[in-house]
Amino acid sequence: MARATLDARRLLCPLPVIRTQERVKGLAPGDVLEVTCTDPGALHDIPAWCRLNGHRIASTADGADYELVITVVVGGAASS
Amino acid sequence: MPGAGRKAVALISGGLDSMLAARTILEQGVHVEGINFFTGFCVEGHTHAIRRRANGGGANPRNNALWVAEQLGIRLHLIDVVEEYKRVVLNPKHGYGANLNPCLDCKTFMVGRAREWMEEHGFDFIITGEVIGQRPKSQRRETMPVVARESGADDRLLRPLCARRLPPTLPEREGWVARERLHDFTGRTRKPQFALAADFGIEDYAQPAGGCCFLTDRQYSSKLADLWTSRGERDYELDDIMLLKVGRHLRPRPHFKVIVGREEGENNFLSGYRGQFVHLRTVSHPGPLALVDGEPGDEDLELAARLTARFSQGRGAERVDVEIGGAGRPTQRLAVTPMAPSAIPDDWYV
Ligand code: SF4
Numbered sequence: 001m002a003r004a005t006l007d008a009r010r011l012l013c014p015l016p017v018i019r020t021q022e023r024v025k026g027l028a029p030g031d032v033l034e035v036t037c038t039d040p041g042a043l044h045d046i047p048a049w050c051r052l053n054g055h056r057i058a059s060t061a062d063g064a065d066y067e068l069v070i071t072v073v074v075g076g077a078a079s080s
Numbered sequence: 081m082p083g084a085g086r087k088a089v090a091l092i093s094g095g096l097d098s099m100l101a102a103r104t105i106l107e108q109g110v111h112v113e114g115i116n117f118f119t120g121f122c123v124e125g126h127t128h129a130i131r132r133r134a135n136g137g138g139a140n141p142r143n144n145a146l147w148v149a150e151q152l153g154i155r156l157h158l159i160d161v162v163e164e165y166k167r168v169v170l171n172p173k174h175g176y177g178a179n180l181n182p183c184l185d186c187k188t189f190m191v192g193r194a195r196e197w198m199e200e201h202g203f204d205f206i207i208t209g210e211v212i213g214q215r216p217k218s219q220r221r222e223t224m225p226v227v228a229r230e231s232g233a234d235d236r237l238l239r240p241l242c243a244r245r246l247p248p249t250l251p252e253r254e255g256w257v258a259r260e261r262l263h264d265f266t267g268r269t270r271k272p273q274f275a276l277a278a279d280f281g282i283e284d285y286a287q288p289a290g291g292c293c294f295l296t297d298r299q300y301s302s303k304l305a306d307l308w309t310s311r312g313e314r315d316y317e318l319d320d321i322m323l324l325k326v327g328r329h330l331r332p333r334p335h336f337k338v339i340v341g342r343e344e345g346e347n348n349f350l351s352g353y354r355g356q357f358v359h360l361r362t363v364s365h366p367g368p369l370a371l372v373d374g375e376p377g378d379e380d381l382e383l384a385a386r387l388t389a390r391f392s393q394g395r396g397a398e399r400v401d402v403e404i405g406g407a408g409r410p411t412q413r414l415a416v417t418p419m420a421p422s423a424i425p426d427d428w429y430v
Contacts, residue, residue: 010352012322014118014143018158038352041143048146052155066348 013041081109094144097209183218336374367392
């Protein structure tokens with residue numbers, strides 16, 4: 001199980017989701033991706049995208065300076 | 081089910097029409113997946129998000145394309161086309177609509193990208209929510225074959241909402257979909273769409289006013305045209321077109337403009353650009369953050385400071401202290417007299 005991080009700070013939705021989608025493509029089921037972002041829209045979009053594509057949100061947390069950390073667990077379905 | 085085993089890729093904008101088109105084909109047993117393009121001009125939740133955060137959070141606005149996909153129970157692929165899309169905006173073969181919206185070229189581009197996706201992923205056909213006569217320029221009877229031909233999709237492009245008014249496409253001829261269960265919508269009226277939505281039990285949907293992107297907006301288009309004029313070339317970067325969505329834009333001189341945040345959310349958004357741009361902030365009084373785009377000289381910066389002060393709570397004061405920094409310059413402080421609103425010529429507002 002690999003842990004990866006993605007810096008999506010200052011990107012506006014839907015870019016954080018697009019970058020998450022691109023990053024997840026290179027990961028295997030069970031891997032964990034930690035996405036740091038600043039657009040609160042991502043709190044809605046990344047979980048929605050995960051639900052559609054069979055991935056899971058392990059947690060969401062507030063960081064400093066409006067930063068949000070969303071932890072995605074990659075699911076079994078291929079993400080193209 | 082006629083469509084069993086067949087796969088269609090649906091262009092999902094987040095609006096009602098593409099949702100209904102996809103649902104119509106799902107009803108026929110076809111496997112449908114959605115595709116949504118990010119051009120940089122999309123009217124998406126983010127500009128609202130900037131505002132909403134300033135208002136103390138609250139419900140975050142949704143991304144309509146993702147929401148539609150969830151309602152339909154289909155997968156959605158979001159595709160970043162910012163770079164490729166430049167040639168559509170900068171050089172549209174079929175020209176622009178009422179503003180800088182190159183709708184016909186845009187449709188052709190999107191259907192063309194969907195065709196590539198279809199071929200790469202072994203899908204059989206493409207569906208869109210287009211309706212004949214719905215939009216004056218891009219959705220006319222004469223333009224429908226143009227999009228099909230120039231995108232290379234040809235008769236693998238099916239428009240379920242108006243298919244019965246068009247010649248049968250491959251999916252219809254092959255019996256993958258039943259033509260009689262497709263629709264014959266036409267014109268600008270939205271009534272048939274609302275009725276179909278009610279049939280499907282769809283009550284909640286987004287209703288974009290003008291179109292699906294900022295390029296249909298007059299004010300936005302004039303800011304984009306101003307950007308091209310001032311730079312002496314028709315080009316843009318993603319940051320440029322994002323910044324056009326935010327703040328007041330004033331151009332006092334051809335070689336620089338000032339972008340002034342209108343409220344806290346916009347100020348927060350603009351603050352993300354502080355490293356790249358010369359920026360100003362009032363320090364003696366609460367006020368906006370302003371960015372300077374261009375090559376300002378010292379006198380220009382004083383003018384920018386007076387403008388920033390004009391939009392601060394010190395607008396009535398004799399003197400307002402303004403801090404200037406960013407873009408590699410040492411931070412400096414200027415005490416300035418706020419510009420009187422009447423002293424700002426109308427034509428500075430881009
Ligand atoms: S409104 Fe914008 S996104 Fe929609 S077709 Fe026209 S140019 Fe393309």
